[in-house]
Amino acid sequence: MRFAVPIFPGSNCDIDCIKAVEDVLGEPVSPVWHQESDLSGYDAVILPGGFSYGDYLRSGALAQFSPIMKGVVKAAQEGKLVIGICNGFQMLLEMGLLPGAMLQNDHLKFRCDIQELTVSLNETPFTSLYEQNESIRIPIAHGQGNYFCDDKTRQELEEHDQIVFRYQGENPNGSTAAIAGICNRERNVLGMMPHPERAIVEWMGSVDGVRLFQSMLKHGEENHGAA
Numbered sequence: 001m002r003f004a005v006p007i008f009p010g011s012n013c014d015i016d017c018i019k020a021v022e023d024v025l026g027e028p029v030s031p032v033w034h035q036e037s038d039l040s041g042y043d044a045v046i047l048p049g050g051f052s053y054g055d056y057l058r059s060g061a062l063a064q065f066s067p068i069m070k071g072v073v074k075a076a077q078e079g080k081l082v083i084g085i086c087n088g089f090q091m092l093l094e095m096g097l098l099p100g101a102m103l104q105n106d107h108l109k110f111r112c113d114i115q116e117l118t119v120s121l122n123e124t125p126f127t128s129l130y131e132q133n134e135s136i137r138i139p140i141a142h143g144q145g146n147y148f149c150d151d152k153t154r155q156e157l158e159e160h161d162q163i164v165f166r167y168q169g170e171n172p173n174g175s176t177a178a179i180a181g182i183c184n185r186e187r188n189v190l191g192m193m194p195h196p197e198r199a200i201v202e203w204m205g206s207v208d209g210v211r212l213f214q215s216m217l218k219h220g221e222e223n224h225g226a227a
């Protein structure tokens with residue numbers, strides 16, 4: 001399974017994502033500069049965290065205009081796996097590949113912590129190796145992680161089972177319905193604020209991120225033989 005990690009000016013979790021794929025899966029993974037536009041040679045795309053374009057305007061707002069996003073949209077439309085992690089999630093929202101928007105954390109501070117999460121949906125290519133409603137611990141690190149959507153969108157997310165992760169316990173940023181991650185209706189595009197690539201070895205404080213990458217590979221092997 002061939003992974004692409006697009007890199008934008010200001011990305012700072014790209015190497016973490018590359019190492020997670022290499023160390024957890026042992027699969028081929030390549031950085032792709034944001035000025036490229038062709039991702040047809042890859043089976044999955046990981047939009048990494050960071051501060052693309054310095055978070056000017058809003059986190060992820062300017063990255064949506066990078067040429068690479070043509071390849072990301074094409075990959076999503078073709079049913080390939082696309083995951084946006086933190087800043088990557090913000091990009092997916094800005095591009096309209098996922099519904100809703102990201103606001104400043106309600107306490108107006110940058111929050112860095114290991115966060116308790118509930119796996120609200122394990123029937124996705126990203127979470128099939130977790131138990132439904134399992135509690136996991138994944139690091140968060142963001143200033144604009146306050147997911148917002150209107151009531152109609154929230155009802156649609158609930159009706160179509162698109163809420164994949166919820167914050168457990170204290171809501172760290174004020175997100176609507178404690179939403180930490182959502183997928184599109186086809187479930188091949190996931191956006192999440194927590195960083196699974198920062199939970200892959202014990203010294204990180206949790207290894208609960210490992211099964212997300214393993215779930216992606218399992219999907220690739222079962223559905224496209226892309227292994």
Ligand SMILES: NC(=O)CC[C@H](N)C(=O)O
Nearest residue numbers: 049050086087142143144
């Ligand atoms: N870790 C990240 O990707 C941070 C995303 C964005 N820069 C924010 O502060 O919300």
